[in-house]
Amino acid sequence: MADLSVTVNGMKFKNPFVIGSGPPGTNYKTMAKSFDCGWGGVIAKTVSLDSTEVINVAPRYGKLRLSDYDAKGNKNVIGFQNIELISDLSLQEWLDDFRRVKDDYPEDIVIASIMEQHEKDRWQELTGLIMETGVDGFELNFSCPHGHPERQMGAAMGQNPDVIEEVTRWVAETTELPIWAKMTPNISDIRLPARAAMAGGASGVAAINTILSVIGVDLDTLKPQPTVQGGSTPGGYSYRAVKPIALRMVSELCRDQPDMPVSGIGGVAEARDAIEFLLMGASTVQVCTGAMLQGHKMVKHLIEGLDKFLDEKGFASVDDIIGKSLPYFTTHHELVERQLAAKLAKAGQKNRDKEWGENMAEVTDQLTTN
Numbered sequence: 001m002a003d004l005s006v007t008v009n010g011m012k013f014k015n016p017f018v019i020g021s022g023p024p025g026t027n028y029k030t031m032a033k034s035f036d037c038g039w040g041g042v043i044a045k046t047v048s049l050d051s052t053e054v055i056n057v058a059p060r061y062g063k064l065r066l067s068d069y070d071a072k073g074n075k076n077v078i079g080f081q082n083i084e085l086i087s088d089l090s091l092q093e094w095l096d097d098f099r100r101v102k103d104d105y106p107e108d109i110v111i112a113s114i115m116e117q118h119e120k121d122r123w124q125e126l127t128g129l130i131m132e133t134g135v136d137g138f139e140l141n142f143s144c145p146h147g148h149p150e151r152q153m154g155a156a157m158g159q160n161p162d163v164i165e166e167v168t169r170w171v172a173e174t175t176e177l178p179i180w181a182k183m184t185p186n187i188s189d190i191r192l193p194a195r196a197a198m199a200g201g202a203s204g205v206a207a208i209n210t211i212l213s214v215i216g217v218d219l220d221t222l223k224p225q226p227t228v229q230g231g232s233t234p235g236g237y238s239y240r241a242v243k244p245i246a247l248r249m250v251s252e253l254c255r256d257q258p259d260m261p262v263s264g265i266g267g268v269a270e271a272r273d274a275i276e277f278l279l280m281g282a283s284t285v286q287v288c289t290g291a292m293l294q295g296h297k298m299v300k301h302l303i304e305g306l307d308k309f310l311d312e313k314g315f316a317s318v319d320d321i322i323g324k325s326l327p328y329f330t331t332h333h334e335l336v337e338r339q340l341a342a343k344l345a346k347a348g349q350k351n352r353d354k355e356w357g358e359n360m361a362e363v364t365d366q367l368t369t370n
Contacts, residue, residue, distance in 0.1 A: 002310035003317040004303065006040075008261045008283045009178035009203040011109050011136050013040035016318055017274065017302050020265055020288035021046050021113040021139065021182075024296060026087060028097040032104065037296040038303060041109035042101075043206075043286060046086035046141045047094045048116050049126055074293040081215035081226070081235045086115055086144065091129065098133035111180070115141035115153055118163060120170045127174040137177045140168060140202075142193065143184035143209030144236070155184040155209070161196035172201030180263060183207040183249075185242075190249045191256045204261030206286065207253055208246045210236025238289040243267025247280050254281025255326055269294070271305020281323040 004015040018041040019025045019034045026045040034042045066076045087094065094112075101110055112135045116122040127138065142158030157163050164181065171179055181197035183190055185208040194205045212234050216225050224232035246266025253262050264282030268274050274285040290298055306318070315321055357363070 001307055002315060004306060004310075006283055006318050006322075008263075009137065011041070011111075011178060013109050013284060014038075014107075015040040015299075015303055015306070016278065016282075016284045017041075017299050018043060018109075018111075018263065018284050018286045019291060019296075020286035021141065022288040022292070024288060024291040027089065027093075028100050030296075031097070031101045031110065033296050034291075034299075035101075035105045035108045037299050039296070039299050041111065041136075041284070043111045043113050043139050044087075044094070044098070046113040046115045046144065047089070047091060047126070047130070048086060048114065049122055050091050077239065077293060081213055081237050082210070086141070091126075095129060095133050098130065098135050102134040109136045111135065111137045111139050111178075113139040113141050113182070114171075115144065117153055118157060118167070123167055123170045124174045127171050131175045131177060135177070137180065137203075138171060138175065139180045139182050139206055140171060140197075141182050141209075142167075142197075143182045155186050155212070158182075158184040158193055159187050161192045164193050165196040165200035168197050168200030168202050178203040180204050180206045180261075182209055183253075184209050185245060185249060185266075186212050191252055194253050194257065194260065198257065198260060204263065204283075205253060206263040206265060208242075208249050208266050210238045211242055211245065213237035238267070239293070240267050240269050240273075243273055243276075247276055250277060250282055251280045251326060251329065254323055255329065258323075268302075271302050271309070274302055275306060275309055275321070278318065278321050279323070279325040281326055283322055 006013050006016045015038070017039055019039050021043040022045055023030070025031050025034060025042045031042045031044065098110065098112065112130045114126050114130065116126055130138070142164055143155050144153070157167065168179065168181055179202045181194070181202045183193055183205050187193065190207060194207070197205055213236070214224050214234050215237065217223065218225055218227065221227070223230065226232060243266055246264065250262055250264045253260065262282045263284045263286055264277030264280065265286040265288070268277070268285060268287045269290050277285045287298070310316075310318070310321070
């Protein structure tokens with residue numbers, strides 16, 4: 001069996017599969033369930049200071065299915081939208097849960113996801129309180145597309161590289177623990193906020209968070225989904241359908257800053273998906289929607305699939321495949337040049353004597369330079 005462990009920013013994960021911030025890591029019970037099932041780490045659901053009011057609505061999810069489907073079950077779900085906010089537990093409840101989970105699972109990796117308003121004291125107070133619980137690191141939520149944008153939180157903050165660098169520096173001044181900055185895909189060039197985060201003292205980045213979207217419209221009521229008391233609002237889009245976008249953005253980040261650790265996120269439903277993120281340069285792979293739809297036990301299939309892939313390809317460890325596909329990327333101009341070179345080489349290898357026929361002039365022209 002290959003070595004599935006990875007060490008990132010000094011944190012040793014028993015495998016590269018990490019529960020992404022959201023419902024699958026929303027309290028002690030769900031975090032404990034994650035570790036019992038075999039996940040390599042957990043990014044807890046995003047927390048803030050208690051003065052940030054959090055009131056969720058129900059329903060708050062929508063599913064995009066294949067057109068010919070049975071409305072029950074999740075096998076034909078290709079996209080998922082949520083309008084869920086950050087955790088509505090009190091900060092004290094989270095501090096207690098962080099301490100408890102680290103006491104019970106001291107060897108497993110717990111990373112706190114935090115989000116606050118654009119105020120230095122708030123970020124540093126939150127960081128300091130959580131740091132004392134024994135967590136292994138922090139993920140800065142600069143990317144939630146629908147969480148408190150009116151307070152310039154989440155993606156509203158993450159779309160401004162200057163603010164990202166400033167806030168990251170505030171947190172880095174407060175803790176020596178690893179800091180991952182979670183990137184929003186709702187931006188024209190994801191490399192810019194990542195550069196800003198690293199300049200501010202981040203240890204790495206996580207990408208991507210959900211894509212701002214409208215999942216669909218109920219053709220009977222004409223109301224957008226999910227519908228709450230007759231109304232709706234755009235939310236974050238995830239699961240299988242976003243994987244191609246996420247892979248592209250992860251590859252851009254890894255090619256732009258080869259030494260920057262990236263935790264890949266977006267559309268992981270099976271082992272193949274996770275392996276593709278590793279090949280694009282991600283050193284860990286986060287899963288949130290997949291665990292919501294398939295359950296925490298899906299990690300068993302991820303582990304088995306990765307182990308089989310490594311053995312079949314002759315790789316000894318996960319480290320051996322991280323970024324393995326990046327050298328194959330090039331420009332369109334380079335692809336055209338390669339194609340022309342291949343055609344010329346092929347033309348030179350042809351047995352021209354067999355090409356002479358009745359149309360002598362045409363063949364003569366093909367062999368003439370002027």
